[in-house]
Amino acid sequence: xxxxxxxxxxxxxxxxxxxxxxxxxxxxxxxxxxxxxxxxxxxxxxxxxxxxxxxxxxxxxxxxxxxxxxxxxxxxxxxxxxxxxxxxxxxxxxxxxxxxxxxxxxxxxxxxxxxxxxxxxxxxxxxxxxxxxxxxxxxxxxxxxxxxxxxxxxxxxxxxxxxxxxxxxxxxxxxxxxxxxxxxxxxxxxxxxxxxxxxxxxxxxxxxxxxxxxxxxxxxxxxxxxxxxxxxxxxxxxxxxxxxxxxxxxxxxxxxxxxxxxxxxxxxxxxxxxxxxxxxxxxxxxxxxxxxxxxxxxxxxxxxxxxxxxxxxxxxxxx
Ligand code: NAD
Numbered sequence: 001x002x003x004x005x006x007x008x009x010x011x012x013x014x015x016x017x018x019x020x021x022x023x024x025x026x027x028x029x030x031x032x033x034x035x036x037x038x039x040x041x042x043x044x045x046x047x048x049x050x051x052x053x054x055x056x057x058x059x060x061x062x063x064x065x066x067x068x069x070x071x072x073x074x075x076x077x078x079x080x081x082x083x084x085x086x087x088x089x090x091x092x093x094x095x096x097x098x099x100x101x102x103x104x105x106x107x108x109x110x111x112x113x114x115x116x117x118x119x120x121x122x123x124x125x126x127x128x129x130x131x132x133x134x135x136x137x138x139x140x141x142x143x144x145x146x147x148x149x150x151x152x153x154x155x156x157x158x159x160x161x162x163x164x165x166x167x168x169x170x171x172x173x174x175x176x177x178x179x180x181x182x183x184x185x186x187x188x189x190x191x192x193x194x195x196x197x198x199x200x201x202x203x204x205x206x207x208x209x210x211x212x213x214x215x216x217x218x219x220x221x222x223x224x225x226x227x228x229x230x231x232x233x234x235x236x237x238x239x240x241x242x243x244x245x246x247x248x249x250x251x252x253x254x255x256x257x258x259x260x261x262x263x264x265x266x267x268x269x270x271x272x273x274x275x276x277x278x279x280x281x282x283x284x285x286x287x288x289x290x291x292x293x294x295x296x297x298x299x300x301x302x303x304x305x306x307x308x309x310x311x312x313x314x315x316x317x318x319x
Pocket of ligand 1: 008009012013033037039040041061083085101105124125177178
C-alpha cells in the first residue's frame, strides 16, 4: 500500500491518470491536489470521486503550508506532478503565472518531498523543452525551449534534476509529445477544432497550417507514467514519443471528415510568435529499458475522441 499525491489531477492528463489508476491499484491511495484553475474540470473525476482510495483537496502547489500539511497528514510516498499552466498562447500573453505554478510550485513540492522523505518524485514534462528541430533528441540533449511555457517546464526539469544531484532525492521525469483524448480543455488544438466544426465555424490555423506535432493518446501516456513511477530507474528521464506525426492541417481535415463537414472550411491566421515547427524525440530508452510501446492507433483514437466530445459537448465544448 502506498500514498500518492497527484497534483493537477483535475486537468486533462492528471484526471485520465486518476481514472485509470484509482481503479487499477485499489491497494494504493490517491490524493489529488488541484487549484481548480480555468483548465480544471471536476466532471472528469465524477466516476472515481466516491472511491475509498481517492481524496480531493482544493489548493495550490505554491502554498507551502498546505503542501507540508498534506505530506505530514497523508503520509505521502509518491508525488506525481501534473500541475501546471499548460497553454502556450497564454504563456505569451502572461508568462508570470507560468513561472509561479510551473517553477515555484515544483520547487515547493520538491522541498516538501526532501523534508518529509518520499519513495519517488515524478515530474510530468514535455518534448517542448528540447525546442524545435528534426534531429531526434535523446534524454540528455541540451534543453532549448522557445515559449515561456516551454522555458518554465525546462526550468522545472532542471530543478528536479538538481534535487537528485544535490539532495539525492529519488526522482524521475517523463517528457511526452502532444497528448489527445477525453477531458482536454477546449482551448487545446483537437477539442478546439471539434468545437469550431460543430458550430459550423471556419477552423482557423496558425500560419500555413504546416506545423507538425507527434500525437500520443492520453491513455498511452498514463500507462507510461505509471510504468516509470513503478519500474523506472531513479534519477532517469524518459522520452515518451509516438510515430503519429501530423501537420495541423492534416488533423483539421481528419476532424472535418470524421464529422461529415466540408473540407473547405479551414482558414489561416498570422502565425504565433516563436511557433515551433516540429519536435523530434528519440524514445528508444523507454522502449528498450521498460518495454513500453504506445498501443492506440491515431485514426482509432481520433475517431473515439471526436465521438466522445460530441457526446459530452455540454460539459466540454463550452468556453
Ligand atoms: P491541464 O492544463 O489540462 O491541467 C493542469 C491542471 O493543473 C489543472 O487541473 C489546473 O487546475 C492544475 N493547476 C495549475 N496550476 C496549479 C497550481 N499552482 N496548483 C495546483 N494545481 C494547479 O494540463 P495537462 O494537459 O493535463 O498537462 C498536465 C501536465 O503534462 C503539465 O505539466 C504539462 O506541462 C504536461 N504535458 C502536457 C502535454 C499535453 O499534450 N497536454 C504534453 C506533454 C506534457
